[in-house]
Amino acid sequence: MPAGAEGDPGNRAAEGGAPAPPRRRRVLSPTTTRAEKARALRGLGALGGLAGVLVALMLLPTACTAGVGARDAAGWFGSEPVDLTTSGIPQRSTILAADGSKIATFFYQNRVDVPIERIAPVVRRAVLAIEDSRFYEHGAIDMQGTLRALASNLSSGQVTQGGSGITQQYVKNLLLTQADNAEEREAAKEVTAARKIRELRYAVAVEEKFGKDEILRRYLNIAYYGDGAYGVEAASRHYFSKHASELTLPEAALLAGIIRYPYAYDPIRHPGAARQRRDTVLERMAELGWLDRATADAARSRPIQLDVDNVRSGCVTSKAAFFCDYVQREILTNPVFGKTGKDREKLLKRGGLTIRTTMDERAQKAAQRAVDRHVPPKNSAHKAAAEAMVEPGTGEIKAMVVDRDLGPDRERGKTWINFAADASHGSSIGMQAGSTFKAFTLAAALDEGMPFGTRLMAPREFTPVGFRNCSGDRVGDPGASLRNAADGEGGKQFSIVTGTHHSVNTFFLALEKKVGLCDTVKMAERLGMRQANGKPLQQYPAFTLGFNPVSPLRLAAAYAAFGARGEYCEPIAIRSIRDASGRRLKVPGRDCERVIDEGVADAVNFVLQGVLTKGTARGMGIGRPAAGKTGTVDDFSAAWFAGYTPELAAAVWVGDPRGGYRYPMGSLCMDGTCYGAVFGATIPAPIWQQSMSGALAGTAASPFQRPPSLYFSKGSGEDQVKVPDVRGLKLDDAVARLRAAGFRTEVGEPVESGRYAKDTVAEMSPGPGPAEPGTTIRLRVSKGSAEPGEPGEGGPGPGGPGPGGTSTPSPPVTIPPLPGGPARPPG
Template sequence: MSAPEGDGSRVTSVLAHLGSMVAVAAILGVVTAGLAIPFATVVGMTAQDVADSVNDLPDELETKALPQRTRILAKDGSTLATLYDENRVNVPLTQVSKTMRQAIVAIEDYRFYQHGALDLKGTLRAFVTNQASGSTRQGGSSITQQMVKLTLLNQAKTEAERKAAMEDTFARKIRELQYAIGFEKNYSKDWILERYLNIAYFGDGVYGIQAAARHYFSKDARKLNLRESATLAGLVKNPVGYDPTSFPDKALARRNLVLDRMAQLNVVATKTAESTKNQDLNLKITPNRNGCLFSEAPFFCDYVVNYLKADPALGKTREERADLLTSGGLTIKTTIDPRFQKAADKSVQSHVYAPEQAVGALALLEPKTGNVRALSQSRPMGSKKGKGETYINYTVPKEVGGARGFQAGSTFKVFVLAQAINQKIPLTTTIDSPERKTFQEEAYENCGGVPYGNGEFSVPNSTQSGPMNLYTGTRLSVNTFFMALEQMTGLCKPYSLARKMGVNLTNPNGGAEGAAERVPNFPLGVADATPLEMAEAYATFAARGVHCDARPVAVIQDANGTTVKKYSKKCDRVMPAASADAVNDILRGVNEAGGFGYQNNIQPNQPSAGKTGTTNSANSVWFVGYTPTLAGASMIAGANADGSPSSLIGKSVGGTRLFNASGSGTAGPMWGDTFKAIQQWLPDENFVKPDASAIAGVPKMVPSTGGMSPSQATDLLEQAGFQVADGGMRDTGYPRGTVAYTNPSGGSQAPSGSVVTLYISTGQRNVAPKPDPKPSTTSKPEDRSSPRDRDDDDDRGRGRGRGRG
């Protein structure tokens, strides 16, 4: 007999309920295993089928550490940047407010602390309700089951694994059930709830309750109140659909549902729930800032990331190291000083504007440690070329994420200067330095003792000309002087010294190592360099000959605060301390009266030294300077959008069109403004005077020896680093046989190692002859004492009886 018309749906419903009862019967057949299967796909399966499927699975799911964000900290402990694939900060359950724990349990699994791995009552209720309605209206998964699903999804490495973790199949649900039982056997309820709160996604790019609390309400999870807790608890069911930043009305309705449920369960009083429902969401958003782009020092951050990606201690491959940085929950303590960074940024950005066809860059590095204190450039990080933004890091070498650099001009002269001093060439060595001179390539000895070549080339001066010594030739940056000085040192040793001091010299044109850059005009700065390299090199002088590798990171800790790696300073002596002291003494002249730095008023109120650099066509200009405790390299270069060099002449720099450019006048003020701002935080130290006994030609005061015995005077002069010669006897008022005077005279300056002539007194005062008789009786005898005699008087007044001047 056919069913009456209109009763087809009723028959279908009855059959569906019968099918549900069969499924329930199958489920109940395996209750002894602690299971309840909350879906209709088991219809047609026997209890034994279900049990067999469960028994084929492993008992436990490995719980790997959850990905956490990495923090990069400045020297003062402030956060410089965060890196993450998932914005998460794990916290123990004790650091989650009580109301937050109550809210999540109330809305997701109110019997969580009463049932086992599965809530049989809730599962069956949801199962029957969903079957009767023909749709999914209630969820039956316990918090433990949800945690299992999220764990499987989190640990999926391939697209296939991610798909398997999400697919709506019997196999997946059976797998999750077995794993849930394993968790309940081996872990406490609190541990499961803690992991759930840390693994859950809360929308808008935040994972875990701590990151959610910080993002939505700018507070820690332990401080969440009822209103905030209910809001966050409501998000986990549908973090995208209930995202309060995109759908505030839906988020508000969901929050109120959570409050109603908490009141229904007597977790909070009904009156409290109702008053809280009348409140707005009152979000206090802390923006997600993932990566260096959002850092206060983006290019220093970029340098740190690339520096660590190159460290084999952090992983076998660059990919492994990158993954650790974005998911390892590391704390990276860096060497940057935010005060120095702000000062550098202010100076650089005021001297070169972002959209201009020039780039300003400055690096600050601490001598004796290599700690990088600041990296600044005029072009901001970003992709908006119209605003001058770029991802090219002009401050550091290409190997750590930067550009190839720009020719450094005459800042390279110091490597020839230092090598000349290492070779005991006296500082007073005088070389005729004409305005232009032709040099023969065969006069330059290359590595292996062979001449560089057979050609010739002409070099002009751009400053002054004439006889120059190591002091004046350096202070005035005389090209022909240094080309002649390099003939004394050869090509190999200055080049090698520059590499030892941190300049990343390369050979882009092939051939023998360094052949493309190890050329006669090397001291004129033909090689490319970056501000960090040059700051590192000049810091070697400030550290009295000890070179330290640039170090941006001090220590790395894991999520538990355990040290993963400590980055100790890497320092080596590359020249004698006396040689570095002599270089410092010479380079001080650049920032003192008569030097180019002094003329441009760039010197801070502390002892400082430096060197200018300007390239042909003014493609780049440099000033590299330092105090005893900080080195800095300032560069302004003409740069096209792709970073390729071009002349600064005719370009707008700092809002002013340049018709000429120089290291001291263009790049120097950018250096000077930085150091003047930060000198308040630098120790008041002075350079060590060069040791005249170790360095030939150091200007030194000649001791006053008038009235001393010849042996006593000789000892004193030799101890001061002078050679002594006998000048014979002279008539003076000193006792016979004692020193009458010296040449050079006592109290004057003379090069160390030079000859001081000693004159011995006859005991007879030198009397001027009487003048011829004159008609006038008012005339006086002419004073015919020589300047040397007058110096003798000065010597006697200062030194008699004390043995020194």
């Protein structure tokens, strides 16, 4: 507010404003509290010290003459101190979701720096009236005001006016705020002539460097207003739930009055003292002629009305606590945000950052509802669940939830461990992922060109022999026999497709040996997998069965690469960061790489889609193209489901934080519901289904791409079933029966037939017999007997009826398959 501007309280006297009426003398009454007496004595003592400092300043040139001389002393006092910096005022940082909604706030001091235009003029007048009414008239040191305040306070028996001007108070607060340790803080608060002289010297430098408006703005933004609120904007939001630009006269006077003794005048703890102080401010404004008496009296008659908004620092009270914790740890551990941990913490808690994250509000809420519904935070079985959601093609983390509140583990329903993340971002050592790792063996096999129809014997027991790790060393010899304990059956052949759908352990051990353990491990590593503790994956024959401890986030990012047709992206949680001045800071950028060919990814997607329609997770679809894989860990110590669409991938873990092998889920009862043995499809898949449906609601669905033809060179890989004989049936009935059996149909030109009635099916190719589901059966309808003497009359022959009959090729008329594709074959 520049001097001379309209409403400038500093120039009211020059404009002919009414002179201040004589102040009423106030003495300490018999009812004055002990605290008030002590406060008054301290204030008087301080003013006595201030008077001594003023004498010292008057004598400064004389005192310095004996040394460097009066001229040098004056030069020292008037020069800008080399150690003075006006930057680095702590401001609170805010973490935002992708849509701009607030996730959490971090601060060393709860402060929001605002320009002078966003501070209501009535606030500025109120502060100036009670703290430094001649601010726009004097320099750094207001001798007249200081002596007047000393005389007024001595006569009234208590401190009603400050002895320091706004600039001096700003400097004191600046030095205190910039103190990095207890020693520096004590030095900034010590009551000595040396400190006062240093502050005055700094005040002179500040007045030289900044205009009055800027000094006032800085002061209003740095002052402490009690109850954890620093700066007028944070105080306004805290006490009144509004911006400083919206404050009314009584509210402005209340905040102005708090500055002198923030604890004593805290309106929450001491409403009576706060109101008296507010009224003192209003009275002072009236005395200065900055308010007419009627307005001041009306404001004094109003009670204090607070609308308190408590802002806490950190993630504990966040609506997305574990996602928030992940972002916090990313900033505190990533060198891109500072060379040392102390630098990074200072940036987060003092830098006034606006951190825009990747979190999708809808996905986060859907995931939290899903895990809390199926595994309540305080469930009777003490189980836990966690889920992470990642966007294919970007690596953006859309949601991250745990079915707990963030807090001390000793309290039921709370944990400090983020089970959804790696140890570096959540203290979790990870959990064994079970059969979800079979997807990496599948991808490695398809990457080597194995067709879907590749069939291997899956014995009831598999003894691992001859496996070598990536160093060429034999591992697992002689290994214990591995079985199909909880996943599928053995004792027969399976194709790549059916072995995956039924999650047959011994089939995948055989496939891993055929592909090579090292190639399987390298495929997982290409897809970003590593142990949750940051170490490389361990390499043993049971790798494909998922014994490595990993995090849901890593697994979700790997499966997201399948949805992105082979492009893997490192998970990221931060889109952008701006500092208090609006300057963009460097953040970890998108880190994506094509790690498998598109066709290979398409083939993986083709196989894993069947898990949701005819495999271990059948019935868990979400009404749009989706793929996934169940995972059940040995002895039912944990269960998983990882699944994805082209738009979103997610991985869900359910287990026991106390130790899955100590507290397995072989016969789980939880909150009155008994599940028996818990598989990946028992609890994790329903969580995935509910969360994905909620996260993707209202978004357009994208299809998966058809795999290259080479993968069909040995058929679709489905188990063969009998093609029903539909000859003699009406066309519609024949088509319906074939589709019900899992086959597709196309209709050729009608054929003359003396064996089958007109308008019934006379030919089918291939004919009745074993075939893979999905095979296209070509039908030809009879148009009746041929005219006498024409070929075809009288029995089978070229174009005649019978199994495998043929006719002259003609352009087929294709009947599209029923919605959802071929029906599941009977049995």
